Amino acid sequence: MAKTLFEKLWQSHLVEQLDGDAALIYIDRILLHERTGSIALKSLAAADRQVRNPDEVFCVIDHIVDTLPGRGDETMMPSGKEFIQTTRSAAQSAGIHLFDIDHPKQGIVHVVSPEQGIVQPGSTLVCPDSHTCSQGALAALAWGIGSSEAEHALATKTLRINKPQSMRINFEGQLGTGVTAKDMILYLIAQYSAAGSAGTVIEFAGEAVRNLSIEGRLTLCNMAVEFSAFTGLIAADKKTIDYLGGRPYAPSGENWKQAVRYWQSLHSDAGAVFDREITIDCAAIEPMITWGNSPEHSCPITGTVPKIDSANKKSASMQRAQDYMGVKPGQKLAGLPIDGAFIGSCTNSRISDLRTAAEILRGRTVAANVRAICVPGSTPVKHQAEAEGLDKIFIQAGFEWRESGCSMCFYAGGESFGFQQRVATTTNRNFESRQGPQTRSHLASPATVAASALAGQLTDPRTTQKS
Amino acid sequence: MALQPFTVHRGVAAPLLRINVDTDAIIPSREMKRVSKQGLAAGLFAIWRYTEPGGREPDLNFVLNKPQYRNASILLSGANFGCGSSREHAVWALNEFGIRAIIAPSFGRIFYHNCTRNGILPIELEAAVVHYLAEAIQAAPQQNKLLVDLPNQQVSVAELKFSFTIEATPKRMLVEGLDPIAMTLEMTEQINAFELQHRQRMPWL
Ligand code: SF4
Numbered sequence: 306m307a308k309t310l311f312e313k314l315w316q317s318h319l320v321e322q323l324d325g326d327a328a329l330i331y332i333d334r335i336l337l338h339e340r341t342g343s344i345a346l347k348s349l350a351a352a353d354r355q356v357r358n359p360d361e362v363f364c365v366i367d368h369i370v371d372t373l374p375g376r377g378d379e380t381m382m383p384s385g386k387e388f389i390q391t392t393r394s395a396a397q398s399a400g401i402h403l404f405d406i407d408h409p410k411q412g413i414v415h416v417v418s419p420e421q422g423i424v425q426p427g428s429t430l431v432c433p434d435s436h437t438c439s440q441g442a443l444a445a446l447a448w449g450i451g452s453s454e455a456e457h458a459l460a461t462k463t464l465r466i467n468k469p470q471s472m473r474i475n476f477e478g479q480l481g482t483g484v485t486a487k488d489m490i491l492y493l494i495a496q497y498s499a500a501g502s503a504g505t506v507i508e509f510a511g512e513a514v515r516n517l518s519i520e521g522r523l524t525l526c527n528m529a530v531e532f533s534a535f536t537g538l539i540a541a542d543k544k545t546i547d548y549l550g551g552r553p554y555a556p557s558g559e560n561w562k563q564a565v566r567y568w569q570s571l572h573s574d575a576g577a578v579f580d581r582e583i584t585i586d587c588a589a590i591e592p593m594i595t596w597g598n599s600p601e602h603s604c605p606i607t608g609t610v611p612k613i614d615s616a617n618k619k620s621a622s623m624q625r626a627q628d629y630m631g632v633k634p635g636q637k638l639a640g641l642p643i644d645g646a647f648i649g650s651c652t653n654s655r656i657s658d659l660r661t662a663a664e665i666l667r668g669r670t671v672a673a674n675v676r677a678i679c680v681p682g683s684t685p686v687k688h689q690a691e692a693e694g695l696d697k698i699f700i701q702a703g704f705e706w707r708e709s710g711c712s713m714c715f716y717a718g719g720e721s722f723g724f725q726q727r728v729a730t731t732t733n734r735n736f737e738s739r740q741g742p743q744t745r746s747h748l749a750s751p752a753t754v755a756a757s758a759l760a761g762q763l764t765d766p767r768t769t770q771k772s
Numbered sequence: 773m774a775l776q777p778f779t780v781h782r783g784v785a786a787p788l789l790r791i792n793v794d795t796d797a798i799i800p801s802r803e804m805k806r807v808s809k810q811g812l813a814a815g816l817f818a819i820w821r822y823t824e825p826g827g828r829e830p831d832l833n834f835v836l837n838k839p840q841y842r843n844a845s846i847l848l849s850g851a852n853f854g855c856g857s858s859r860e861h862a863v864w865a866l867n868e869f870g871i872r873a874i875i876a877p878s879f880g881r882i883f884y885h886n887c888t889r890n891g892i893l894p895i896e897l898e899a900a901v902v903h904y905l906a907e908a909i910q911a912a913p914q915q916n917k918l919l920v921d922l923p924n925q926q927v928s929v930a931e932l933k934f935s936f937t938i939e940a941t942p943k944r945m946l947v948e949g950l951d952p953i954a955m956t957l958e959m960t961e962q963i964n965a966f967e968l969q970h971r972q973r974m975p976w977l
Contacts, residue, residue, distance in 0.1 A: 391807045450858065461960075467941075500852045561976070622791055716800075736856060738819050
């Protein structure tokens, strides 16, 4: 029978069907970070339980650690040091891999894992972090869990879960100039709402997805959770295999050949049936920007803040979002003055993102009143960017050039853009106070954020001449 | 690590009828100050509950600060409750605050799981029903307590009764206060056998 990619991944990891709809699923890789991993490791130890296969568990320090040069265990976030040190000692005593603050492989967990070849096609991978769905871009079943589930996975190498439904989203046609993976996912969520996938496993497919680089696919899958998906998935193809070749934790030698043969089968068979299917015409997608406090509150950068129809059942939340964001119905998004620009996060901080932004910034400077920050997604990305001279372009343009980490993607009590500051940001969440108390976040692609930083206002990147 | 079992609970219900209440709103990052599951109740809904960011001056317009909803142990809310970040702190904070059940049209998936494994009952009921319940209690919330009966899968107030659905496993976990890790460790033999085969099939992993 024709099977979906999800079905293949599910069946190859099914240990046992439990009562009801639950199943016991084998987990190949577990990732942790200091904010949620610390507590999972600590309570596991407190319950006198062991990590079952420490060699298949990887922990990074990325969330709370500062990203200013010269950083250490002390953080701007009050008590961040406790998280970092608890994680370090718990990781050491559990014998798991640890990419500590000064480790050459350190970085944001979802950037590090593909970069190091930890996530592999056909594997299952979990992390107590909602953006684990990013890693489905490599044809792995990768999803975010809570800390207690992480404890469960650490202790048993399995999880009890209900089988999610499946959905395929076909991005047909080609993307226009200046339109990126980030714009695709914002467009999708704007069309079908933040609850649009209702807990399904989404396979992203179609010509435009095949044409994306692996890094673009990671961006697309990153925001599957903002679409309420269980996770996102993309079939393995030549790009996937080429991407993984030679990565530190990827297979090698005879194992590599055998793995590649298997990976080539990791796509949905012709005629496979999904619970739901959606087709998007990519010609309709423009560079997108959010205007409110949900990723579904987005529209083309050429558009205006929507009018609120009181009959709409979302009118109250739209009103609240517009008040919070300080925008009015009918107002043009392009031209809205900004105070900050942020390029970073697991959504858009890989080398291709930095190259795109640098191309726009080269030889120019950001507007005088804008605080602009670039935070590479991993230490290897940072080094690569420096080898290409991108750091100089950012710095000369007036950007701060940071050490890698989550940084101001989220506010944990330390650094923030400030009260009611308006920020163009490449991150994935524009929730109230996500980037700081009352901070107003506008999600967009790296190109849009770079163009906006230069102009000091939200700007269509297609109107900024490339240097 | 036995949990508090959930069978029948009667309590004050507070309406927080917003959609997409995300876990950042339930417990802001800056309120998660320690590597601990405790000490989180004060930060619950901090951005709405207090007049200033980081402050502790109650905002009297916020539902949980109103005297008629004192000691609320049930929340009524809008669709997609608990969406966003996977932080289990959201559930620990609700738990410590005394919330035992949440009634909403739908829940964030990770949040839903986090609830059931921490002894909080998430109940899915249609938006119209949630609004109906909110109306039914609002005249006197302290008197019109909601009765949540998990074994019989029913929510009721006075004469009104609504049935809800819940999967067998989370129901059993809640009713018996079971720890899922202990349940799974009993299956170690099956896991070992699976792992052996799996390694033969995919030796590169
Ligand atoms: S970069 Fe932001 S969204 Fe990504 S893992 Fe870090 S905090 Fe979460």
